[in-house]
Amino acid sequence: MEKMKIYINATTGISPQESFGATVYPESITQHPGNWFNSIEPDYDTIIDVKLIRRMSRIIKMGAAAALKCLQQAEIKMPDGIIVGTAYGCLQDTEIFLQRMIDYNEELLTPTAFIQSTHNTVGAQIALLLQCHHYNNTFVHKGFSFESALLDAIILLNENEMNNVLVGGVDELTNSSFDILSRFSLYKKSLPGNLYTSKTKGTIAGEGAFFFLLSNLAAKKNMAVLNAVDFFYKPQNSDIIADKINALLSSQGLSMNDIDVIITGRNGDINNDALYDTLEQTVFTGRTVINFKHLCGEYPTAGAYAVWMAALMLKEGKIPQALSSQKTGNEKIRTALVYNHYLNEHHSLFLLTAC
Amino acid sequence: MEKEKLLQDLKKKIIEKFNLKQQPADIGDDEPLFVEGVGLDSIDALELIVLLQQDYKIKLDNAEDGPKVFKSVSTMADYIIQHQDANV
Known part of the structure; x- marks a missing residue:
């Protein structure tokens, strides 16, 4: 089924x-x-x-x-x-x-x-x-x-x-x-x-x-598919986060190579951004990574901003120029992963794909 | 307190307290405060009781008097004058 x-x-x-x-x-x-x-x-x-x-x-x-x-x-x-x-x-x-x-x-x-x-x-x-x-x-x-x-x-x-x-x-x-x-x-x-x-x-x-x-109804006007959501509390190190990300992707039959854009909750706090640095140098290597906290600030439900942003980007099939300094090519983006954490305690993953 | 001044005072306070869009002149002295008139409701009635007590030091002893006292700005003013006099 x-x-x-x-x-x-x-x-x-x-x-x-x-x-x-x-x-x-x-x-x-x-x-x-x-x-x-x-x-x-x-x-x-x-x-x-x-x-x-x-x-x-x-x-x-x-x-x-x-x-x-x-x-x-x-x-x-x-x-x-x-x-x-x-x-x-x-x-x-x-x-x-x-x-x-x-x-x-x-x-x-x-x-x-x-x-x-x-x-x-x-x-x-x-x-x-x-x-x-x-x-x-x-x-x-x-x-x-x-x-x-x-x-x-x-x-x-x-x-x-x-x-x-x-x-x-x-x-x-x-x-x-x-x-x-x-x-x-x-x-x-x-x-x-x-x-x-x-x-x-x-x-x-x-x-x-x-x-x-x-x-749960297919419709022409649907913007994106919300494939999976996962969240976990106080992971001890970045390996655990990488495992969580890979497990989430595997559960959907995907690997990191399938992800067109990663939206991270990097917020400029030196205490908490190190995790994003580590992930960008390991599990996110070679992928297009964009941030969103410079747009909405930090708050406990900021993940909703990132999911909204991902849905609009998947509907349009592109990353708006205002959001990425990286050259993303002409290929349509079809898969977006959001990884956000609040105070390095509450960690969340959202996986979305185009319809 | 002079009734005319009290009426204006009450209208200003009601507009401010209930975040109404009207101006004091838009509220008639005898216009019903609830439902079809100014449009207040049961939660606002509780706020009016508190307003009487806080701003005019008048306690509504009998809750059954509420509909009569809060019928309009004019009835409120009458009640305040009557009870302020009684307090003096």
């Missing part, structure tokens, strides 16, 4: 790049000054019901708008399920709620920020907007949040429980989260000219909300 294919029927997202509604990868890169990349947000009033929008915080608006646009692109009104991955959840509302607890001495707490502060609010608001009473789940697993959501969708589609699932990865950056994470030296003190050659500690803070309409 032929293995069921999982297709990316449509995808879009809100990020520090002009990603919202893009049907091809943006040819120009939006540059952001500083060590903090904020998203380029659309006019939400034209996308979300004005009566509902007034109570939504920024991440809810970002998630809801990306989800609605994705469904619109897929020409699907009602998905069979909504699955969201988020590490931080609705930070802004959580901060408001906690601040009010302090300001009002734990008395007279208003309900809105509390209700909206839970991690599953984005998924719930999408369901409310669509009046969708189907499967709705949110995964909160740090750097595996998006990957877990994706895996859940793949399992449901493989079991034929559903045909069309809306899957997303969302995380926002706030003043407080930036300050707190800066104390853990996650971010660079200042932005270097070239993120990847800075040879300093820390990276750039980022955020984003991406949604994918995954389907």
